[in-house]
Amino acid sequence: MVLLAVGHAVDDLYQGAVPAIVPFLVAERHYGYLAASGITLAATLLSSVVQPLFGVLTDRRPMPWLVPLGMTVAGAGIGLSGLGSSYAATWLAICLSGLGVAAYHPESARIARRVAGAGHVGMSWFSLGGNVGFALGPVLVTPVLQAGGLGASPFLVLPAVAAGLGTAMLLRRLSGPRSAAQHTASAGRDDWRRFGLLTVVVIGRSIVTFGLNTFLALWVTQRVGSRTAGEVALVVLFGVGALGTLLGGVLAGRWGRIRTVRTAYALSVPAVAAVALVPGYAVFPMVAIAALTLYVPFSLHVTLGQDYLPNRLGTASGVTLGLAVSVGGIAAPAVGAIANATSLQWALLSLTVLPVIASLAARGLTDPPQHGQVRPPEPTEAA
Template sequence: MNTSRWRMTVLVAGHAVDDLYQGAVPAVVPFLVAERSYSYLAAAGITVAATLLSSVVQPLFGVLTDRRPLPWLVPAGMTVAGAGIGLCGLGDSYLLTWLAIALSGLGVAAYHPEAARLARRVARDGHVGMSWFAVGGNAGFALGPVLVTPVLALGGLGASPLLMIPALMGGVVTLVAMRGVRGADAVEARVGQDDWRQFGRLTVVVIARSMVTFGLSTFLALWVAQRAGGLIAGSVALVLLFGIGALGTLLGGVLAGRWGRIRVVRVSYALAVPSVAGIAIAPGPAVYLFVALAALTLYAPFSLHTTLGQDYLPNRLGTASGMTLGLAVSVGGLAAPVVGALASATTLQWALLSLLVLPVVAWVAARGLAEPARCAF
């Protein structure tokens, strides 16, 4: 295996480990609700903890990596993300739990901009290569509930330190693999005008998509547990959402090579509207079908957001990555308390139905997108 392929493999696997801890947050929520009797609003606050600090600092990490390559942030961010999740179950204090989850969000923020820059470089500007990198993150989301559910089901919240193990192992492997990376190897000179107008429109698309996916991931397990019976049924729905989402991300890269990125983005969000509606309306186990459809339609554009953002801002790859993978995504998590408050005031079903407006917003905003003037593909 040549050096580039080895590094890409490590980046894909590392992205899976890092985003495992993002996927762990919604999986931890039902156990916090069951063991500590948290309300819907308090549960949503846990999601805010994972996204608030990340949403503020991730673009700053992007700006930093535009000025100077910082490959050490990749293993360091991954390790901190795992440490935060590992500490979240210790003690009964809501504040300490919130701070531990926030620490995990900080680690995620440090990881993504530099990792996305390196992946774009190693993938040599290929749709499918970047899709694989994004698939790594989606797979990590899917593995979050797979890891969290048996550990906490058997050992309770006190067993949460065991969840640090993948981050510690992944951090060591990534550190070794990235040891030879220098500035010239990590940063490729780009030319062309930065199109901030198109990038701003893309940011609206990404935020709307993020809000609906965070809303679903935060409350899907609780909703399916009510509809299909039990915490295990809810965890299965999360695994399906993130697992099918990983396949959807790879499919999006393949389809973009045939149809173009913009068309894939527009069609995906149009089809997401009935898919999300079905989750809130479908009876019993039929909800799983709509979870799968929503996963395909909401995740197919995921890697395309990043490559479009990087092509709209060809001279600021770190900033573009920090925004599309960071700020815009994390800000979506801040909508979770609104959904939680609506669920407390009405029902969880009506709260999920309220999410329908978001793929509509994404579709409308995407209609104004155009392929970048300078496109690397």
């Protein structure tokens, strides 16, 4: 689990890097709101389409080599993003990074659930790794690009190369000559109806979080008058979000997953609105509260999805960590269009509709049987 959590941190560092790169693109290349949101779209469009396909493939045959390969490709895309002079070259580089993220998540989440078993906290640690990576994205990107501009972006690939090589060697040692048999007996029935409702919940959260990821730094920079303050706001968003992810597993053990999810989304509605409304530096505690409420359910989405589809853990992971999450990036240009037509404040206020939709969809969810009786396929192929 430590290996998986660290790898998840490195992989998702490159997702967190995208919103941190956006202000530099705006400053150096004079992108508008719509063009800036298009960069977020690039990070998620291809990922949205292919991530569930990777999930289907890993359900049929374990592919642990996708874990180190995915994080390496994710880093390569970010490393190339500052080199192209045209918008198209930048968009394609970010798109390549999204493809790497898509390859990484389903297989790593399938292996992580096998390690975590039926408990909620174990999967929270795996998810925490990803959110720590999100938080580290701005921490890594900001000083590198402040020092060298967009031309320094190739230095950002170094963590991916190091982690990819290390993960490949460790997975090769851990794999060994194991049976590739698919243990599908007594897995239970797949509940596609409730999985569909869960997908609506995650899509609602995704659009909110991607909207904040893309525009929060710009909004806080306007509000406070400092680009550094905007980057700090992203660190608060991702850092507190990481703590919220771990807290979600603890609360689920005490209250149950469904009650935790419903409560978190109900509280997120006023919190997101406050980010857009409070003046000056008061925005920072509001960002922290919004992050807490939006990230508490994060790991619970994954375990709920896997328990609703006990025979298709890779598919469930590809949707809850992939398609349903990445679709928020596809919606980001719509948020940018609202900002262009009205103001950035109104665009952020429009995001409050999504937690309401998530709360309504969550009312149709029930706690499924714990996925603990079935052992998913072993990672049998050498990395």
